Amino acid sequence: MKKFSFYILTFILIGLVACKNKTTINQSEAGEVITDFLKANPEYKTARFDFGEMKFSSTSDKVELGKYRTLEDKGLVSITLKEAKKKFLSKDSSFVYQITLTEKASPLVLKQENDKATVKVVEYLLSDEKPVDFSQVNSSTAKVTVSLKKVNTDFSPFDKNANENSNFITKTYKLKLSKDEGWKVQN
Template identity: 75%
Template sequence: MKRLTIYIASIMIIGFTGCKPKATINQDEAGEVITEYLNANPEYKTTRFSFGEMKFNSTSELFELGKYKTLASKGLVTLDLKEAKKKFLSSDSSFTYQITLTEKASPLVLKQDRDKATVKVLEYVLADSKPVNFEQVNSSTSKVTVSLKMKTTDFAPFDKEANENSNFITKTYKLKLTKDEGWKVQR
């Protein structure tokens, strides 16, 4: 009888410890958690993009028109010339265009107003070459630092705050262990 009690007690102890969530995490598992998080919540940089009826006069504005023509060649906008005032042998020519966003631009447009839109200029994706660095703070939290490489979009030339000092950023995420879902990024 005593043996049976010890046997049942040991099975119950093994059963309870087997149900306990895994409290340790390794580099590969941390990378998988971060990849899953970035797929659901992508990191990106945005800027404001003007469209609608726009007038281009000076040389600097004609450079801006070149950016719009590049987008038009990629099918992201349409350019319809409404008015052209060319002055003979003068640099004071003026062009008025109706610029319209196309359906092809919709994945990059986050918010759209009447004549301005918030568009993605950079997207950050997990770098393959640099490994995930992590530090386990305690049994249920970890800090994970990853390298995210920059991937420019077609709207990148419109970024007025373009900072080309680096082609990657490092970002630290805090991972928390939950009973139901395992390791997850804590916001």
């Protein structure tokens, strides 16, 4: 009987140790879970982008028109002059352009209306330089803090709230252990 109890106790102990190994997570595994999550749910910043029929003044809107010209050079928009008016005895002129989004802009356009679009101005990617900082709260949850580097898109000049105080953000994710899927980010 003692031998039988010893075997059962040994079997239970081995089972607990085996389960314990499956519930731990290390730094590289946490980084892989976050990388997979960011591929499926990318982090980005958006802005409103005006297009369609737009009027520009040759002096006061020179910088704004330059932003659109840059996008045209990259193939993201097409610009067609519809009307040009020279003001009498003035150096200022007004121009009406038809600005159209091209197919090349589609990966950066999230929502589009008649003359406005919501576009990605900044994308945040997992930084290679700063390691993943994590702490395992208990056997089935962990907190992971990562550094996401800021990558400007071609539409970044249209970001009205451009805050250039840093080129990265830190974000904390909560990981939860699922018996079926393993470690996953909990929303």
